[in-house]
Amino acid sequence: MISKMGQPSNKPSCSTAIDLSFPHGPAIAIRVDFAEYGAEGVLHQHPQGQLILALHGAVTCTAENGVWVVPPDCGLWVPGGVPHSNQVTSNARLTYLFVEPGAAMLPAKCCTLSVSPMLREMIHRVAELSETDARDAHGDRLVRVMLDELALMPRERLELPVSDHPKIALIATALLANPSDRRTLIQWAEHVAVSGRTLKRLMVQETGLSFGRWRRQLHLVIALRELAGGATVQQVAGELGYESTTAFIVMFRKALGTTPSRYFTDRLLSA
Template identity: 30%
Template sequence: MPVPTQRRLDLIDNADRDVLALSSVYPDGYVVETHSHQRIQLLHVKTGTMQLETQFGAWIVPPGFAAWIPANVPHQLRTINVTTHSLYFRAGAISQPPSRCQVVEVSPLLKELIDAAMLVPARYDEHARDGQLMKMLLHETVVQRVVPLHLPMPRDEQLAALCQAFFKAPTLASTPADWARRLHISERTFYRRFVAGTGISFVNWRQQACVLAAMARLSLGDSVTTVALDMGYESPSSFSTMFKKATGRPPNLYMRN
């Protein structure tokens, strides 16, 4: 799997300004292997869908949204025909830096600021127009609303393996009894172990896995009907109701145009 070139990582870590702006284009199915950088990253997905993974879980970043990635956090990226605009912030430049990965909305103002930043050179004049633009970004990025597009993963290796396998092909047909049997434990023990590992109930986690996996599939071009039936929902309408309740938006908004 590809990793960012050392030259690119050096550029990110050794930049001598508070903000560095870089753009990237990835084809379908491209995987950026686990890496980290010393700067805080705001990864804005312009087109396509990005899946961000760390040891603490997975996040889906739909088009028009962005993900915060704290400094020195190892992470992997899976892309679906993605174009990104990333901002890399020097430690200390942001007044309230994120302590963990999270997905945020991108306001119209922030979108325009990010687009403009892509034209700013790495060694911009801090006292001229480019410097003022980057200062505006420092203020605007921290007021974006966090959206719940996170799937927590347990540290327990056996349970994590089951969670990761499920996330690749989530279905309502997978029950707590199935998981308990695979782990050779009782259902009661499984419930306790799952909540202790993820912080949420199995039913809520399973639904969140379905929502996030559906976003990725819809962005690839699958229909709502196909996704709903594959995941074990009785009808496309029942799936759509669940999806909208969980995300605030109907699933067809995430379909590839």
């Protein structure tokens, strides 16, 4: 079943519970178990850039006219000062890496970065450092090498472009809430009171994708989130409105070059 993330909770929000005001050098890594926090979803920002790594469970982030998913062998990079909200499943365990402005040559826009096994272990090692260790010579060298490696990581294209154009935003909101909706471009055009030609042009203009490609990307982002959160391939295929599990697997393979089960097996083995 499609996760209902961002539900109200009496637990503290992680984004407000983490204190980044103390001096900690160029970067700090923090492990977060969301069994101890309420689900995220609060729009927030901080001067530090943030890399989000998923150890277990699923996380998506909304920022800069896009929705990103964080698979096991990747990290989501959010530059400092960018308003964003993280939505997680209740079983999520994450590592947050906060990087001070100017500490590394990292992208100026949100993006998904590949994270090599070596870099992942370095980030986890930094998360284990005490405040004193993080400031000594060894800790400082470790952090500097880690940031150098992070700057070399290639980008992945696992985001869903969205738009604040009212027509496109209306469609995006509806399909994110009900991804099994199979209305055609013409039917959506009637729903938002524009011509099919106008909506076709708007989709490309606002998202860079045709309506069909954009909807497939939406399905892919949701599928990655739900599969990482523990849903079965059959459950995800049904919730996304595919007539069969095979049809869903074909879509997934065309997009990522492998089946859902192989995708997660390979990445969990390399993570």
